[in-house]
Amino acid sequence: MPQTPLPVRLLVCVTCRREGDDPEAPRQGARLRDALAGRLPEGVELQPVECLGNCKRSCTVALSAPGTWTYVFGDLTAESGPDILTGIDLLTHSSDGLMPWRGRPDVFKRSMIARIPPLPIQEVLYPPLEGEGRPPGPGWGENTPAPMEKAASPREEVTPPRGFASTLPLQGRVVKPTLKDAAE
Template structure:
């Protein structure tokens, strides 16, 4: 399966911006898509992750794994985000050992959501 790295492209990261100004979330998305994504990681821009007071935000998910939402990120964090996504992709359950996570993933986690299971 493929890990999805969702990136909020509309995040203003708590900034007051002119209507046509680039959004911090869009800048983060551009930095991530401009880099080489880890194998098995698909980067997808989304309009809102509802983490507005904690933006810019991303979420890592894959069916059958825990989902994580991280916030207070900038385009300068792209390398650490991609390293964290690679570590997540290498797990069977989404649980990367705490010491193996990039520091931003240790300190800026907003939510951990259990895997969804389809009814049998």
């Protein structure tokens, strides 16, 4: 039975321009958006955005679909449209939510900026507090980090599960890494 492609959102930074580009000329990102408009397969939403914060490696796009990793790519041009279409096809037909390396266009092999876990990230990365139950779905096996200690007040600091290395706001709680965590 053939797999139904996932709906995909393609974010294109329309303010991207390369250093040295004529400031009066249409920007690379806007040109890329225009090149892709009308060429995208059914189920792909083209969403122009004003900035993806990757100006040093413009032109930038992001691909996301429900239950898949989100990919951010830079160093693209208005002529990158066919490679982006290939990447969309790989992501939408992926059985595990990852864009396979094999078959990925060369520009996507060289220009990946980030790969972001499926959202909602909170359910994927952070185990619930004791007594809150576990969300359904994969990732809650024996390798799951232990639940965090419950905070007495919403802004009280709590100790994060082992392996977390940054301060993150989490449902009104503030998670701070310990020196022990940083050393491991």
